[in-house]
Amino acid sequence: MAVTKSNALVPVEQGTWQRIGSYLRRKSVQHNLNMGFVYSVLTLSAVVISIPLVWMVSTSLKDATQVFTWPIEWLPNPIRWLNYPEALSARPFGLWAGNSMITAGMSVIGHCLSATVVAFAFARLRWRGRDVLFLVMLSALMLPQEVTLIPQFLIFRQLGWVNTLYPLFIPPFFGGAFNIFIMRQFMVMLPRELDDAARMDGCNYFQILTRIIGPQVLPAMGFIAINTFRNRWNDFFHPLIYLNDPQLFTLALGLRSFRGEYAIEWGYLMAASLAVMLPVMVMFFFTQRYFIQGMVFTGVKG
Amino acid sequence: MFSFLRPRMLSFRRPRLSMSAQEELAGWLFASPWIIGFIVLTLGPMLFSLGMSFTNYDLFSWKWIGFTNFIRMFTFDDLVLRSLSVTLRYAFLSVPLHLIFGFCLALLLNQKIRGLSIWRTIFYLPSVLSGVAVIVLWVLVLSPEFGLLNSLLANFGIEGPNWLGDPKIALYSLVLMSLWGVGSSMLIYLAGLQGIPTEMYDAAKVDGANDFQQLIYVTIPMMSPVIFFNLVLGIIGSLQTFDTAFIATGGGPAYSTYFYMLHLFSNAFLELKMGYASALAWLLFIVIMLLTMLVFRFGAAWVFYEETFKKEKKKRVKGAG
Numbered sequence: 001m002a003v004t005k006s007n008a009l010v011p012v013e014q015g016t017w018q019r020i021g022s023y024l025r026r027k028s029v030q031h032n033l034n035m036g037f038v039y040s041v042l043t044l045s046a047v048v049i050s051i052p053l054v055w056m057v058s059t060s061l062k063d064a065t066q067v068f069t070w071p072i073e074w075l076p077n078p079i080r081w082l083n084y085p086e087a088l089s090a091r092p093f094g095l096w097a098g099n100s101m102i103t104a105g106m107s108v109i110g111h112c113l114s115a116t117v118v119a120f121a122f123a124r125l126r127w128r129g130r131d132v133l134f135l136v137m138l139s140a141l142m143l144p145q146e147v148t149l150i151p152q153f154l155i156f157r158q159l160g161w162v163n164t165l166y167p168l169f170i171p172p173f174f175g176g177a178f179n180i181f182i183m184r185q186f187m188v189m190l191p192r193e194l195d196d197a198a199r200m201d202g203c204n205y206f207q208i209l210t211r212i213i214g215p216q217v218l219p220a221m222g223f224i225a226i227n228t229f230r231n232r233w234n235d236f237f238h239p240l241i242y243l244n245d246p247q248l249f250t251l252a253l254g255l256r257s258f259r260g261e262y263a264i265e266w267g268y269l270m271a272a273s274l275a276v277m278l279p280v281m282v283m284f285f286f287t288q289r290y291f292i293q294g295m296v297f298t299g300v301k302g
Numbered sequence: 303m304f305s306f307l308r309p310r311m312l313s314f315r316r317p318r319l320s321m322s323a324q325e326e327l328a329g330w331l332f333a334s335p336w337i338i339g340f341i342v343l344t345l346g347p348m349l350f351s352l353g354m355s356f357t358n359y360d361l362f363s364w365k366w367i368g369f370t371n372f373i374r375m376f377t378f379d380d381l382v383l384r385s386l387s388v389t390l391r392y393a394f395l396s397v398p399l400h401l402i403f404g405f406c407l408a409l410l411l412n413q414k415i416r417g418l419s420i421w422r423t424i425f426y427l428p429s430v431l432s433g434v435a436v437i438v439l440w441v442l443v444l445s446p447e448f449g450l451l452n453s454l455l456a457n458f459g460i461e462g463p464n465w466l467g468d469p470k471i472a473l474y475s476l477v478l479m480s481l482w483g484v485g486s487s488m489l490i491y492l493a494g495l496q497g498i499p500t501e502m503y504d505a506a507k508v509d510g511a512n513d514f515q516q517l518i519y520v521t522i523p524m525m526s527p528v529i530f531f532n533l534v535l536g537i538i539g540s541l542q543t544f545d546t547a548f549i550a551t552g553g554g555p556a557y558s559t560y561f562y563m564l565h566l567f568s569n570a571f572l573e574l575k576m577g578y579a580s581a582l583a584w585l586l587f588i589v590i591m592l593l594t595m596l597v598f599r600f601g602a603a604w605v606f607y608e609e610t611f612k613k614e615k616k617k618r619v620k621g622a623g
Contacts, residue, residue: 038413045407046424049482053428055450056439068448070456118336126322127329133337140344142534144542144590146563146583150354150570151347174339205328234433236545241571252434256549259438266442273435284430288423291430295486296493 060084060270067266080267087258087268088275095247096254103168103239103250104232110172111179111228112221118175119183119217120209124195134184140177153241167242168235168250172228179224182297186220187213223294226287230280251276355581361574371581381557381565382582386589388473389562393540396477400536401529404487409517411488412495422489429483437549440479441466466551469558476546476559487532494528495521523606530605534597541590562586 023029054074059067060083062076088094121127122134156167190213198212236252243249246257255276262268284291330337355371357364375382411421428436443450444465452462465475498521506516522529544563547553553560566586570579 035413035415038410038415042410042415042421046421049428049485050424052439052443052450052482055443059442070448070453072450072453114335114339117332121329121332125325125329125332127326127333130329130333133333136340137336140340142538142594143344144538144587146542146566147351147580147587148344148347150576150580150583151350152343153570154350154576155342155347171339171343173335174343175336177336180336205325205332209332230430236434236549240548241567255434255438259434259441259549269438269442273438276433276435277431280431280433281427284427292422292426292489295489 056270056274059266060274062267064265064267083267083271084275087262087265087271090262090268091254091258092246093251093254093272093275096249096251099165099248100233100250100252103165103235104229106169107172107232108225108228110169110174111176111224114173114175115179115183115224116214116217116221117209118180119187120205120213122180122184123187124208124213125205137177137180141181143177149241156242162242163245163248164242165248168232168238179228182224182294183217183220185297186217190216219290219293222287222290223297226283226291227294229283233280351580351583354577355584357577358575359577359580361576364577367577371578372585374578375581375585381560382585384557385560385562385565388558388560389541389543392473392477392543392561393537395474396480396540397533397536399477399481400484400487401533403481403484404532405491405525405529407484407488408491408495409521411492422492426485426489429485432483434545434549436482437479437546440482441550444475444479467555469554469556472551472555472558476543476550479546479550480540487536490528490532491525494525498524526605527607530597530601533601534594537593537597538590541586541593 024033055072058072058074058076061079061081062073062083063080066073066076066080122130122137152167152171153162156162159166161167161170194212194216195208198208203211234252235250236256239250239253243253246254249257255272258272259269354364356366356368358367358371407425411418411425415421444452446452446462446464446467449462449465451465455462463471465478466472502520502524503516506520511519542563543561544567547559547561547564548567551559553564562582563586566579566582569575569582
């Protein structure tokens with residue numbers, strides 16, 4: 001003890017590197033270093049992942065000569081707002097947006113209704129064959145759509161529905177396995193007592209569904225609605241096989257034909273693409289919580 | 303209208319059906335939209351398509367031709383194996399990359415950082431925006447001369463390649479494009495990570511595990527069901543890739559991005575060879591099923607399910623007692 005004390009009185013010559021080393025070994029410093037690393041990697045990834053979007057906005061505000069300059073001019077000078085009205089009036093984007101709205105909107109209604117009603121049968125009612133059918137539905141979840149694609153096309157063709165919007169929004173009214181599954185998982189978690197109490201009060205099953213269970217599953221419905229809207233809005237394949245008439249195009253198809261004609265007009269192309277993305281983007285910002293909760297619910301507990 | 307649905311308990315009229323029978327009927331009734339839909343839009347079409355795959359149906363006439371379609375796929379039509387190999391290569395590349403990047407991002411976001419929701423939004427947003435608009439954006443990003451990527455590379459004096467025009471790298475460019483949507487898998491992993499009880503880490507720390515050992519012995523085993531689930535969905539999804547290739551490259555150059563679905567599409571809806579295309583669809587179906595089964599078989603070895611573990615533990619305890 002005495003030795004250390006006397007040593008402490010003598011100024012110890014410590015090398016700079018040694019001092020840095022002992023400093024770095026401190027716990028709090030180690031933690032700060034780790035966090036510094038985490039934040040720098042996150043920042044770098046965030047920049048990499050959002051740069052295309054920033055570039056897209058910037059390009060959508062440039063004219064033909066500004067687009068092809070190097071190095072990239074991030075803030076266009078002058079800003080060319082006219083790209084938007086010009087691009088969107090070059091082809092019938094308004095009409096296409098209407099078609100997209102109809103298909104996406106009707107699909108949302110269809111999926112919400114059918115998922116709620118069918119999930120009610122699977123989650124809250126006891127009937128013979130329920131468990132077998134539920135297993136069938138689970139296997140349908142994994143079923144790739146290719147094997148049903150061609151016969152479905154032939155059926156809708158027989159009905160005279162090719163070149164109409166019907167094949168794009170009628171099937172949702174018969175329920176999608178995925179949505180029913182989510183809704184069922186959600187409904188199963190509600191307490192049994194809810195149904196029993198409603199029955200005591202003389203509700204029939206339909207009333208139990210609409211008055212008791214329905215209001216409880218609005219979050220799940222919200223997720224199904226958002227997800228359906230996004231999927232249908234972005235859907236390219238089904239419109240591609242069912243629609244030939246440009247008057248009936250959805251935005252996805254329209255944008256592709258627009259790209260075919262205006263491949264060199266990058267400003268127009270980016271303006272139109274951004275306009276097509278906008279509804280989904282806006283929806284995402286306003287409903288982010290539902291969206292994320294739903295994704296998590298399906299991904300982790302599914 | 304729904305009087306027969308009324309449970310017996312408080313019904314004043316004498317019910318015609320017993321309560322369980324009523325519930326039975328109600329069950330079938332409420333499930334009927336899906337049951338009808340399943341028969342008309344899934345099961346029926348599946349059988350129809352299976353039957354059609356043995357014919358040469360072309361919208362005008364049909365003839366039973368036995369296994370000719372399936373034989374032709376492997377003898378005459380060299381695009382089948384070619385597109386299958388393109389598709390599988392894409393799947394084996396993009397699925398693990400999505401797993402790695404998604405998982406690493408999730409691990410970073412799980413470090414008690416500030417502004418979690420902002421980071422999450424930044425990484426997740428691109429995956430929400432899928433669709434034609436995103437593909438059009440990426441075609442320009444990857445343009446040879448003035449595209450974003452090559453302009454940025456030029457800042458470092460690197461002359462970037464023709465990403466989508468060079469048959470050697472076009473497929474990898476599509477993988478790169480798909481990685482922009484890594485946010486959705488990140489989100490799922492993040493939720494899984496947040497669900498791991500902290501006691502497990504505390505216990506590991508007491509046992510003297512460092513960060514890396516905690517990752518290997520706690521995090522990854524606990525996450526394995528989520529990883530597995532995403533792996534299966536990722537494989538199924540990537541084998542059905544269509545939009546990106548169809549819009550960005552049209553299958554070219556030199557068939558280097560000619561995905562299986564493009565071949566199926568052109569046979570069915572451009573050449574109207576419905577019978578042959580049905581056979582193609584069934585081949586894809588079989589490939590997907592085989593791969594899924596393989597993943598399941600392989601998964602049983604490393605996926606850790608808490609429930610089964612608990613059950614086995616109980617059994618063992620009982621056996622010991």
